[in-house]
Amino acid sequence: MFRIPDLTDPRYLHEIGWFLYHERFGRDQFGGPYDHERLAYSRMLLDEVLGCCRQDHAWLADKTVVTVGCGCTGDLATWPAAVKIAVDPLLYTYQKLEMLVPDEPGTSPTVYLSVGINDLPLLDDCADLVLCRNALDHVPDPGEMLSQIRRVLKVDGAFYLSVDVGGHPTPDEPTVFSTDSLAALVGEFFEILIRTDHPPHSVGRVGAVRLLARKRRGPAVHVDKEALLAAYLAQLQRGP
Numbered sequence: 001m002f003r004i005p006d007l008t009d010p011r012y013l014h015e016i017g018w019f020l021y022h023e024r025f026g027r028d029q030f031g032g033p034y035d036h037e038r039l040a041y042s043r044m045l046l047d048e049v050l051g052c053c054r055q056d057h058a059w060l061a062d063k064t065v066v067t068v069g070c071g072c073t074g075d076l077a078t079w080p081a082a083v084k085i086a087v088d089p090l091l092y093t094y095q096k097l098e099m100l101v102p103d104e105p106g107t108s109p110t111v112y113l114s115v116g117i118n119d120l121p122l123l124d125d126c127a128d129l130v131l132c133r134n135a136l137d138h139v140p141d142p143g144e145m146l147s148q149i150r151r152v153l154k155v156d157g158a159f160y161l162s163v164d165v166g167g168h169p170t171p172d173e174p175t176v177f178s179t180d181s182l183a184a185l186v187g188e189f190f191e192i193l194i195r196t197d198h199p200p201h202s203v204g205r206v207g208a209v210r211l212l213a214r215k216r217r218g219p220a221v222h223v224d225k226e227a228l229l230a231a232y233l234a235q236l237q238r239g240p
Helices: 010-025 034-053 057-062 091-096 142-152 179-189 225-238
Strands: 064-068 083-087 110-113 127-133 153-165 190-198 207-215
Touching: 010 034, 010 091, 034 057, 034 127, 034 153, 034 207, 064 142, 091 110, 127 142, 142 153, 142 179, 153 179, 179 190, 179 207
Parallel strands: 064 083, 064 127, 083 110, 127 153
Antiparallel strands: 153 207, 190 207
């Protein structure tokens, strides 16, 4: 059952308050309503990720794209992907605050999953592309987030990560990475293909790192089909 968290808790107040502040006062980036700004950023992210992957818009026509820790940014609102899934534990709250961004006409509707990464209800190997933009440092256990991303990513899929490094922990950004510690952690789960350095997403951070990676094989989950069928047949023979 979905619920609204304790919004006096600093980790939630800072996270949600940031979006509320910029919805009310704007950021003087593009002018116009906040929704227009978020759609502009969605287009910029689309071009940035496709450029990194060396693909064009048509490549997404049959692809499943998942964005993890998206907040109410509307990451995928302009993306022409076949299936678009947004995952964030506060999405239910953003819905009640009427802050979710409508998808651009002519694109498929985004499916919103208001769950934490530990409860991600997606099957293994289901996503062609997973995005994690300015979110990995927002979770207390980034290794678990990366493990779940690897799980749902297809073997030939792509993982795009953009995360701040340096600075000090805050209530909504409890994890602080260095460039080396980030590369070491990501390298446990993925093979890093491209790495570039950029200005930080958040005030108080030193910089940001963007990575394109592909999954490393993890331990396989196996269910013994024959043993399960044999157990069922034995139960049938025993009767009710």
